[in-house]
Amino acid sequence: MDKNSRFGKFAETLTAGLGDDYELRLDVQQEVKAHLEDSYIKHKKQGKTDSECIKLAIKSFGSSEQISSDLVAANRRRMKLHALTKLIIKAVIVPAAVILAVFLCVERFMVYKSAHIFNDSVSEYAFTQKQPNLNNFDTKTEKYIAYANYVTSAMDKYRDDLPRLTEILIKAEQLEPDNARYNYLLAGVMLKEATENPEFVDQRLLDQTVDEVIKGSAKPYYKRYARETLAARMKVYKDLNVEAKIAMIKVAAAANLPDIYWMRKLVEAFPFCSRLLSNHRNDQKATELLNSWLKILKGMNSDSFCLGDTLLISRLVNVDIPKAYKNLGCSRQAARTELFQELYNKTEKSIWPERKTVVSNKGRKHFGFLVETFLSEIGGASLLSTSDIAIERELEYTVLERYAVNALIIFFLFFMIISIVLSIFYRISKATVPAVLISSFKESIKILGIGVILPVTVYFIYSKLTNCGLREFGINHTKYIITGNFCLLTVTVITLTIALALKNIVRRCQDLGIVSDEINVSKRDWWLWGMLAALWLLTFMFTNDTFSIGTACLSGLLLLAFFVLLFLKIRRLSEKQNLIYCTIASSLVSVFAFAIILIACTVYPALEMREKHLIANDKLLIPGHSELPVFTRMEGDIVLKMKKRTDKVFAKLAKLQP
Amino acid sequence: MNYNPNLTRSMMEPLVLQLVAERKRYGYEIIRVVNERTNGAFEWKEGTLYPCLHRLEEEGLIRSAWEKAQTGRKRKYYGITRRGRAVLAEKSSEWSSFSTAVNAVLFSITGSTLPSGV
Structure with a gap:
């Protein structure tokens, strides 16, 4: 021996x-x-x-x-x-x-599931609609509120299934004969069907459309149960955690969204319809149609309760009805409607001086998500100023940051599971393998501090100064940049944590005689630091979506390559190497677990506190706190003031009636 | 002279503390230095040093770290902690007064002179 x-x-x-x-x-x-x-x-x-x-x-x-x-x-x-x-x-x-x-x-996102009890139309959560108790609104016709909500959902969901929409709306009108909403929506559906082929307009259907508008304009209410519908929806959110509050705000903000598209298309077609009717020598009907314009606006104003309504009214006020009257030879009505437009726009300017008009795509980068949501429906005409939407923008960004932190946690969980699997895989039968502990508390702090807290903090400070303050992200294109940055952040944090922990573990394994002393772990990993620094530098320099996604993909690929190489080596391992890999894998489990707990107990609550502060600190109104389901106080003020002032404009106009 | 093993073992902890207080040392080095300074009077079995070192480390009086020597070989070095220094000072003073007291009794009654070196 x-x-x-x-x-x-x-x-x-x-x-x-x-x-x-x-x-x-x-x-x-x-x-x-x-x-x-x-x-x-x-x-x-x-x-x-x-x-x-x-x-x-x-x-x-x-x-x-x-x-x-x-x-x-x-x-x-x-x-x-x-x-x-x-x-x-x-x-x-x-x-x-x-x-x-x-x-x-996982659990915190369940609130979005519950949001769909009322059959909301967001496609990602369609799975909840499979539940039988959630899918029978159309059979609950005795409940106006449920059916009104069902119509809202259907207007978006079946946008291209016109026969089905017609059927649903006829049923709705029978259920609520006082509400003009269903006549207008039905008219919108029929108009779309009649003008589907631009070369051949279905005159009969167009006549029916006009009849439906005129019929609706004679009714006392525009949408009588809309607020009650929204209130019932809001009751779904029992736990008022941050996600619930944000979901509530989003649902409230988008409450009337599906109607907006149809209403806008319908009213914007009034000049075209009147011209067509006039061509067919039906001037009387054409005049009746144009007369309904003011009635529609009046009804909309009296039932308006959110920014979407106000923005829609503002858009419809500026449809060129005076010109249509002039074409019919009705100069008096033309002058009257012109006066109305003038008074309305003057009122709007006095209340909302910062409101601007979008003139180019370049201007679009200053939108928040709320405005972006309305944009496609409103037709790109309305816009809030950057200061108006500063709070919602910060809230949205903070939420986005928290989702990035969620992704980071998921990645750490994934690597922890991989480490557990590898430690079992490499374990030699009956052999004892030590799960090495990080050598000291100071070293643990160093690993988690430099590996996790430092990059996360530096990035969040950087992004607060840049992305949050100067850049908008409501538009998908910008979201890609932010998502790319977050991916790179995740890769950086995981790579640094693994690199620092590995160094410590390998050194300890060398002390224990598991790993050969020939490996020099004391040398600095300049290549690793250099590579990460270069990726970040390039990301900061070229802030465009392609590059951002590119660097994120590149860093992700590097990480993937590392694991592929690791698995390829498995087959050729000796017993000694098995011991090394098993020790390292089982030792890394605790590092990942501590990293998850650290992030969950520091970064996550910090972001959540910021969100709560933004929502609760009198800066944002939560639906139910005021009589309006609005997003910001500014928005609430605008809706209320515009509603009152527009009523005054109507009253003034009534006095001028011949 | 062969000392009583119990006596030499009881002195092991203060001696080790003193040696690692001077500078960081590894186990074999401690044994070697003790042998040199006592001219081989203390015949410790080398292995008995390690339980002593581990006990002192567990009590927080010394701390250890693996380090590479100039020869390239790795050794576990022990260094004294702040608490260890306090205990060493206490033990030194205790030994000083104890030995004075013992000497006073042993050598004053018989009237003999103190042995050289005491």
Whole structure:
């Protein structure tokens, strides 16, 4: 038996009493072997033979039985502490990390599911509509509110299924004969059908459209149950957590969205319809149609309760009805409607001086998500100023940041699971493998501080100063840039954490004799730092979507390549290498678990607090806090003032009636 | 002279503390220095040092770290902590007064002179 085997066997016998604490056993074995080696060298220098040197080294070390029991007594508390730490990691930290990750990333999003009890039309959550109790609004015809909500959903969902929409709207009109909303919507549907082929307009259907508009304009209400419908919807959100509040705001903001498209298309077609009727020598009907314009606006104004309504009225006021009157030879009505437009626009300017008109695509980068939502329906004419939407913009961005943090947590969870799988995969049968603990508390702080907190903080500060303040992200194109940045942030955090933890673990494995000393872990990973810095620098320099997505994909690919290489190496591993990989994989589990807990307990609550502050600190109104389901106080003021002032305009106009 | 093993073992902790207080040392080095300074008077079995070192480390009096020596070999070095220094000072003072008291009794009653070096 050679020297190393003899010393190794002696050290093993000496440390047998240290039981299951494999890390401590290896540590003491290494120490004993180093001592025996020194002793061996001393005897060798005295000119003794190899065999004598080995014997003397072991002899002068002392009785293995006595020392073994003394070592156990000396390390009892440490062994208990190690066992307890590992038990806490296995039984508390890792499960807690999994529970936190699942809770934050899955459970908190359930609110969006509940939002669909009222059959909301957002396609991503269509799965909830499969539930039978959620899909029978059309059978609950005795409930006006439920049916009104169903119509809202249907107007968006069946936009291209005109026969179905016609059927639904006829049923709605029978249910609520006082509401003009269904006549107008039905007219909108019929108009679309009549003008589907621009070369051949279906005159009969167009006549029916006009009849339906005239019929609707004679009714006392525009949309009587809209507010009640929204109130019923809001009751769905029982837990008022941040997601619920944001979902409520979004639902409230978009409450009348599906109607807007149809109403706009219908009213904007009035001049065309009147011209067509006039061509067919039906001037009287054409005049009746144009007369309904003011009635529609009046009805809309009295039932308006959110910014969407106000924006729609503003758009419809500026349809060129005076010119249509002039074409029919009705100069008096033309003058009257012109006066109305003038008074309305003057009122709007006095209340909402910052309102601008979009003239080019370039201007679009100053939209918030709310305005973007309305934009396609309003037709790109209306816009809030940057200061108007500053709060909603920050809120949206903070929410987006929190989603990025969610993604980070999910990635850490993924890597933790991978590490657990790898540690099982590499485990040699019956062999004990130590899950190495990070050498000190200071080192743990260093790994998590530099690996997680530092890059996240630096990026959030940077983005608060740039993305949040100067850039808009409501538009998808900008969202891609932000998403790309977040992907790169995730890759950076994970790469740094793994690199720093690996360094520490490998160094410890070298102390324990698991990994060869030939690997130099002390050298700095300049290539890694350089690569990440270069990616970030390029991202900051070229802030366009293609580049941002490109760098994110590139960094993701590098990470993927790392794992592919790791799996390719699996087949060719020796037993010794298996031990190395198994030790590293099982040691990384606790690092990932701590990273998840750290993010979940620091970054996540900080962002959530900011959101709560934005929502609750009198800056944003929550639906139900005021009589209007509005997003911002400014928006509420505009809606209320415009409603009152527009009523005054109508009253003024009535006085001028001949 | 062969000392009583119990006596030499009881002195192990303060001696080790003193040696690692001077500078960081590894186990074999401690044994070697003790042998040199006592001219081989203390015949400790080398292995008995490690339970002592581990006990002191567990009590927070010393701390250890693996380091590479100039020869390229890795050794576990032990250094004293702040608490260890306080305990060392206490033990030194205790030993000083203890030995004075013992000497006073042993050597004043018999009237003999103190042995050289005491």
